[in-house]
Amino acid sequence: MTPLYTPQSTSEATVIAALLDAHSVRYIMQGAAFSAMYPGSFSTALNECTLLVAEEDLEFARQLLEPFMQDAP
Numbered sequence: 001m002t003p004l005y006t007p008q009s010t011s012e013a014t015v016i017a018a019l020l021d022a023h024s025v026r027y028i029m030q031g032a033a034f035s036a037m038y039p040g041s042f043s044t045a046l047n048e049c050t051l052l053v054a055e056e057d058l059e060f061a062r063q064l065l066e067p068f069m070q071d072a073p
Contacts, residue, residue: 001027001028001052001054001055002052002053002054002055002058003050003051003052004051004052004058004061004065005050005051005065005068005069006050006051007029007049007051010049012068013029013049013051016029016051016065017029019065020053020061023064025054025057025060026053026054026057027052027053027054027057027061028052029049029050029051029052030050030051030052031048031050051065
């Protein structure tokens with residue numbers, strides 16, 4: 001698995017997960033379970049999620065997530 005993107009919010013992570021699921025992209029949203037412990041506006045490096053994508057799906061996932069990545073700070 002290769003790190004690809006850090007979602008800016010829990011809602012963005014949910015949308016990304018749905019998009020990848022719809023296209024059968026293999027991924028792990030690392031830190032997502034910890035984020036659930038502190039929902040809402042409590043956002044720090046402790047509850048940050050990182051999207052990890054399987055090597056075989058990496059290029060396709062980049063194409064799917066291009067709009068998200070362009071808007072990232």
